[in-house]
Amino acid sequence: MTTLWLRDLRPRIVGIVAVVTSIFVFTLIAMWMSQSMDKSIYEALPEAMLTMTGVPSGASIEVMAYSQMIAFLGALTAAGYAVAVGTGVVAGQERARLLQVTLAQPLSRSRVAATKAVTLVVVVAIISAGLWATSLLAAAPFDIRLGDSHLVALAVALGANALFCGAVAFAIGAATGNPSLAGNVASIVVVVGWLLAGLLPSWSKTADFVDYIPWSWYSKPQVLVNGLDGGRLALLLGGSAVLIAVGIACFVRRDLTTIAPRSLADRLAALMPTRSGVSRKNGRTPSLLGLTLSRRGGLLVTVASIMSGMGILLGPMYEQMAPQVASLSTTMPKEIFEMWGAGDMSTPAGFYWGEMFGLLGPAAVIALGVAVAAGMGADEQERRLRSVLAVTTRARLAAVHVGAQVALVVGAAAVTGLALWCGAALGKLDLPAGNILGASVHLAALGLFVSATALLAAAVAGSSSAATWTGVGVAVIGYGIDVAVKMVSKYADWGVVSPFHWYGSSQPLANGADWAHVAVLVAGAVAFWAAAFPLFQRRDLTA
Amino acid sequence: MKAIETSNLVKRFGHFTALKGIDLEVRVGEIFGFLGPNGAGKSTTIRILLDEIRATSGSAAILGLDSRRDAVAVHAQLGYLPSDLALYPKLTGRETLRFLAKLRGKADWQLVDDLANRLDANLDKRVGELSSGNRQKVGLIACLMHRPELAIMDEPNAGLDPLVQHEFHTLLKEVAADGRTVFLSSHTLSEVQRVADRVAIIRRGELVAVENVADLRSMRQVELVLDRTPDIADLNVRGAHDVVVQDNRATMNFDGDLGPLLTAVGSHYQIVDVSAHDADLEDVFLQFYEEQR
Numbered sequence: 144m145t146t147l148w149l150r151d152l153r154p155r156i157v158g159i160v161a162v163v164t165s166i167f168v169f170t171l172i173a174m175w176m177s178q179s180m181d182k183s184i185y186e187a188l189p190e191a192m193l194t195m196t197g198v199p200s201g202a203s204i205e206v207m208a209y210s211q212m213i214a215f216l217g218a219l220t221a222a223g224y225a226v227a228v229g230t231g232v233v234a235g236q237e238r239a240r241l242l243q244v245t246l247a248q249p250l251s252r253s254r255v256a257a258t259k260a261v262t263l264v265v266v267v268a269i270i271s272a273g274l275w276a277t278s279l280l281a282a283a284p285f286d287i288r289l290g291d292s293h294l295v296a297l298a299v300a301l302g303a304n305a306l307f308c309g310a311v312a313f314a315i316g317a318a319t320g321n322p323s324l325a326g327n328v329a330s331i332v333v334v335v336g337w338l339l340a341g342l343l344p345s346w347s348k349t350a351d352f353v354d355y356i357p358w359s360w361y362s363k364p365q366v367l368v369n370g371l372d373g374g375r376l377a378l379l380l381g382g383s384a385v386l387i388a389v390g391i392a393c394f395v396r397r398d399l400t401t402i403a404p405r406s407l408a409d410r411l412a413a414l415m416p417t418r419s420g421v422s423r424k425n426g427r428t429p430s431l432l433g434l435t436l437s438r439r440g441g442l443l444v445t446v447a448s449i450m451s452g453m454g455i456l457l458g459p460m461y462e463q464m465a466p467q468v469a470s471l472s473t474t475m476p477k478e479i480f481e482m483w484g485a486g487d488m489s490t491p492a493g494f495y496w497g498e499m500f501g502l503l504g505p506a507a508v509i510a511l512g513v514a515v516a517a518g519m520g521a522d523e524q525e526r527r528l529r530s531v532l533a534v535t536t537r538a539r540l541a542a543v544h545v546g547a548q549v550a551l552v553v554g555a556a557a558v559t560g561l562a563l564w565c566g567a568a569l570g571k572l573d574l575p576a577g578n579i580l581g582a583s584v585h586l587a588a589l590g591l592f593v594s595a596t597a598l599l600a601a602a603v604a605g606s607s608s609a610a611t612w613t614g615v616g617v618a619v620i621g622y623g624i625d626v627a628v629k630m631v632s633k634y635a636d637w638g639v640v641s642p643f644h645w646y647g648s649s650q651p652l653a654n655g656a657d658w659a660h661v662a663v664l665v666a667g668a669v670a671f672w673a674a675a676f677p678l679f680q681r682r683d684l685t686a
Numbered sequence: 687m688k689a690i691e692t693s694n695l696v697k698r699f700g701h702f703t704a705l706k707g708i709d710l711e712v713r714v715g716e717i718f719g720f721l722g723p724n725g726a727g728k729s730t731t732i733r734i735l736l737d738e739i740r741a742t743s744g745s746a747a748i749l750g751l752d753s754r755r756d757a758v759a760v761h762a763q764l765g766y767l768p769s770d771l772a773l774y775p776k777l778t779g780r781e782t783l784r785f786l787a788k789l790r791g792k793a794d795w796q797l798v799d800d801l802a803n804r805l806d807a808n809l810d811k812r813v814g815e816l817s818s819g820n821r822q823k824v825g826l827i828a829c830l831m832h833r834p835e836l837a838i839m840d841e842p843n844a845g846l847d848p849l850v851q852h853e854f855h856t857l858l859k860e861v862a863a864d865g866r867t868v869f870l871s872s873h874t875l876s877e878v879q880r881v882a883d884r885v886a887i888i889r890r891g892e893l894v895a896v897e898n899v900a901d902l903r904s905m906r907q908v909e910l911v912l913d914r915t916p917d918i919a920d921l922n923v924r925g926a927h928d929v930v931v932q933d934n935r936a937t938m939n940f941d942g943d944l945g946p947l948l949t950a951v952g953s954h955y956q957i958v959d960v961s962a963h964d965a966d967l968e969d970v971f972l973q974f975y976e977e978q979r
Contacts, residue, residue: 146788154776240772244828247736248789249762398739524775524814 144258147245151232151262159266161612162224163273166217169623170281173208176631178285199368201290206282206367209292211626213278214367218301219337220619221270225309226329228266232259233390234316234325237400246399256317256391263309263387271302293370300371303379304361308333310386317390320400327445332357334449338503346463357382431535435547439514443551446507447558453499454562458570461494491572492653495563496582500652504559504586505593505618505643511551512594513614519544519598520607523685537680541602545672548594556587574652581656588664589646593618595671602679617642642667687750689714689836689867690735695744697730697891704730706891707744712869714749714835717862719882719899720871727891728871729769732840735869736766749835762790765834769841769871771825775814779824782813786828793831801827804853819845826854830861837861838869843877855881908940910951911959923950934958 198207233256236242245255275298282289311332316325336358343353344363353359360379364372519540522528531540560583567574597614601607625643628634638644645664649657690712697705705727712718722728733739734746737757746753748760773782779802787793802809807823808816816824822845829837843851858868858881872878878885879899886896912934921929925942940947944962951957 146785150774150785240768240770241774243736243738243768244766244772244786245789246738247761247764247766247768248786249758249791250789251758399733 144250144254144261147250147255147258148262148265151259152265155228155262155266157608158224158227159269159273162220162270163277165616165619166212166220166274167277167281169216169619169627170208170212170277171284172623172627173212173630174205174281174285174287176627176634177205177208199289199291199293201288202292203287203290205285205287206289206292208281209278209294209297209367212623213274214297214301216619216623217274217277218304218361219333221267221274221301221305222308222333223330224270225263225267225305226312226326226333228263229309229312229329230316230322230326232262232316233313233394234320234322237316237320238322243399252395253391256394259317260310260313260387260391263313264306267302267306267309270305271298274298274301291368293367296371297367300361300364300366300376300379303376303383304358306383307357307360307379307386310383310390314386314390314393318393318397320397323441327441331445331449334503334506335452337362338453338498342457342460342498346460348463349460431531431539431543432546432550435515435518435543436550438518439511439547439551442511442514443555446511446555450499450504450507450555450559451562453503454559454564455566455569457495457498457563458566458568458572460570461491461572462570465489490653491567491570491574492578492650495567495574496647496650496652499559499563500582500586500647502622504556505589505622505646507559508552508555508586508590509593509614509618511555512548512590513597513611515544515547515551516594516597516601516610516614517607520601520605520610523601523605524607528684532684538676541598541676541679544598544601545595545675548598549591552590552594553587556583556590559583559586575655578652578655581654582652584656584661585646585649585651585664588661588668589642591668592642592664592671593621595668595675599671599675599678602675603682605682605685687714688712688747689716690718690746690748690869692731692735692746693744695731695734695746696742697727697734697739698742704891705734705741708888708891708893710886710893710896712867713884714867715862715865716883717858717868717870717881719878719885720869720888721873721875721878721885722888723873725890726888728888729840730891731888732838732869732871735838736761736764763835765829765832765837767825767829767837767839767842769844771822773813773821773824776812778812779807779809779816779827782824783809783828783831787831790832794833797833798827798831801830801857804857805850817845819847819850822846823850826857830857833864834866836867836869838871840871841873842870843872843874851877905939905941906944906962908938908944908947908960908962910936910957912936912951913956913958916951916955920954921951923947 198204198210233242236245242255246252275294278292278294278297308329312325312329315328316322319325336356339356340353340359340362343349343356343359353363357379360372360375364370364375366372519528522531528540560579563574563582564576564579566572567579593614596617597610600613601610603609621641621643624641625638625647628638628641628644638648642664645660649660651657651660688711690710692708692710695705695708695710696703708727708731710731720728720731730739734741735748735753737754737760740754749763751760753760774785777785783793783798801807802823805823805826807827808820809824809827811820813821813824822842826839826842829839829842843854846854855877858870861868862883868881870878870882882899884896884898887894915934916931916936918929918931921931921936921938923946925940926947927939927941929936929938936951940962944960948957948960
């Protein structure tokens with residue numbers, strides 16, 4: 144079976160290297176920049192408070208960067224990648240009809256599914272080992288005391304958490320053969336789990352519920368500082384084993400999915416205009432834009448559900464949590480909050496920004512916009528584009544994808560703003576509607592900027608992965624730069640190179656929209672789109 | 687032992703019944719054509735034989751083994767070419783074959799080279815860069831490279847040019863001559879007509895006919911020119927189907943010897959001219975559907 148899991152592993156090596164390398168670079172930059180940081184405010188903190196910020200006993204202040212870059216960003220990235228692998232190995236291959244060829248060989252279904260699970264475990268193990276090596280290598284060039292930092296334990300816990308998230312996707316994908324369902328549900332487990340693991344402990348009435356959130360089994364023990372928590376580690380590993388076993392058991396019993404990918408003929412039939420504008424069977428003929436948007440319907444529903452739920456819930460929660468949050472804000476340095484994309488958490492605007500607009504909102508709008516660009520690249524790779532281009536022009540096709548990006552990104556930002564407005568009203572928070580609108584506009588502008596870079600990559604390279612990695616790369620590097628320059632005032636001027644500077648530095652939720660900042664982001668997006676059109680029109684299609 | 691034997695095979699998807707009790711027997715060493723329009727149940731039958739999906743009721747045996755319970759043993763003796771063949775796009779044809787051979791545990795590399803030469807297959811290019819016809823050649827080689835006892839092929843000639851199709855048909859005949867079996871699902875009636883020994887026709891989940899191709903082809907199209915416009919009732923002779931009268935000309939499909947037909951018609955009319963030719967499978971196929979509609 145080595146043949147099979149190696150076959151599944153090989154195409155993922157690039158992704159594994161990208162995850163580990165990007166986290167390594169961020170950690171290295173954070174370490175380097177932290178050399179110039181004013182450490183006096185941290186050194187004045189009592190040890191108990193220091194451990195809360197992620198600095199283990201006896202360790203240099205710079206080790207705090209591990210909490211941000213490896214324990215947080217690394218864990219989130221590893222979990223996200225594990226979800227992608229868990230989704231792809233069974234459900235993804237089944238949808239691509241590759242699994243049928245494998246299963247026509249003399250291999251039992253249980254054996255094939257178990258081998259796919261091994262792929263997931265191996266990917267997670269390599270990433271964990273890579274992040275452990277990263278944590279050592281990033282410290283090597285600097286004079287840094289690691290003290291009681293539990294780096295191996297962190298890698299193990301982080302890996303167990305990623306495995307659990309990947310196992311959720313694997314189980315659902317293996318049980319249903321539906322990659323969208325598997326990916327969306329597992330993403331919700333990651334994102335909502337991460338949010339709730341941070342939020343629930345802030346309010347005494349919900350603090351006990353945090354133990355039911357899988358992400359807290361990883362985050363609550365603060366493994367870097369305290370070492371492994373055997374019980375919670377067992378929950379993660381045991382849960383993963385159960386999920387994988389359930390997935391395999393269901394896979395063995397069910398029919399493989401019968402629905403083939405929509406044929407070119409069907410796709411074209413849907414696009415071909417009819418004399419009356421009405422198709423024979425389905426009423427109105429869907430437009431190309433409608434078709435493009437409908438392909439992202441599942442992701443839009445997931446994103447809208449998460450943002451709506453969070454936006455509405457946070458208002459009443461803040462009302463209850465305000466005293467604890469205010470107390471925390473006065474005792475912790477503001478740089479700590481800024482590292483997490485938050486500002487002054489003692490105000491409703493700061494709290495909402497930190498919880499919804501710091502990371503979650505950007506991730507939501509960027510995911511939608513990048514997915515559209517990746518879809519265009521995938522259509523070209525899988526030769527669907529040739530048929531579509533038989534009935535339309537490249538310029539129109541590119542314009543449709545720009546339109547889809549605008550519609551989805553602006554729509555998601557609008558839903559976020561609306562949910563926030565509802566949540567603020569429910570919690571009776573002092574958040575002016577104009578400011579909420581301003582923050583939503585900033586969010587949409589950031590989403591459009593990053594989405595446009597992904598579309599440019601799809602237009603130039605004709606590849607789904609080029610679009611995805613470009614969009615994700617711009618977002619992650621931009622976020623990393625924004626966080627890093629906030630930690631060291633000496634490099635503050637460099638912040639302008641990051642789209643996140645133009646997105647959040649004016650604190651639009653507290654102060655209203657900064658239209659100049661919005662204009663910078665929108666102008667950047669328009670420039671990328673404008674470059675994409677001629678580049679897409681002039682080159683040969685790749686497939 | 688039969689190569690394939692299904693008994694009262696039923697498959698339901700929710701309220702929709704895709705197969706309504708299929709009884710099928712494919713003999714060892716024959717090329718068996720499986721014909722039917724889109725949605726008739728051809729692929730559903732094949733997917734049950736391959737254990738991709740499970741029958742709601744009934745049973746399917748391949749080479750004497752249960753298609754579900756003994757799936758691994760069955761697949762060891764099976765070659766399969768699915769319709770809408772999907773392969774790893776970044777592997778070359780040769781890498782694809784090596785990968786599948788490793789999973790299977792055996793391949794005859796001399797045969798691979800021979801098949802590649804005969805089908806003019808490029809095995810050194812990435813599958814994702816190949817045209818659909820060239821990709822199909824890789825699939826055909828993968829299906830046959832381990833000398834399977836039974837090859838199940840779903841629309842195998844998709845994208846193949848006429849020269850390669852001809853070579854492919856020769857290959858199929860060689861497989862059958864070797865005592866092995868080919869189960870050929872196809873829309874291309876001429877292909878089935880050219881290579882198959884027997885053919886089954888499936889329609890709306892039911893098997894409407896299983897015939898020797900030679901017998902089917904014994905049905906002829908007959909055209910009679912008479913001295914006047916005939917009454918259609920006078921042409922209702924045993925073996926005559928689809929009688930069409932236009933002025934003094936009558937056309938029909940006729941199954942049987944022409945003598946009784948000519949005698950019966952000649953007793954009422956003077957026969958001015960007569961022509962008859964073998965029906966091709968397409969005519970027979972269409973006729974089956976017309977009758978069932």
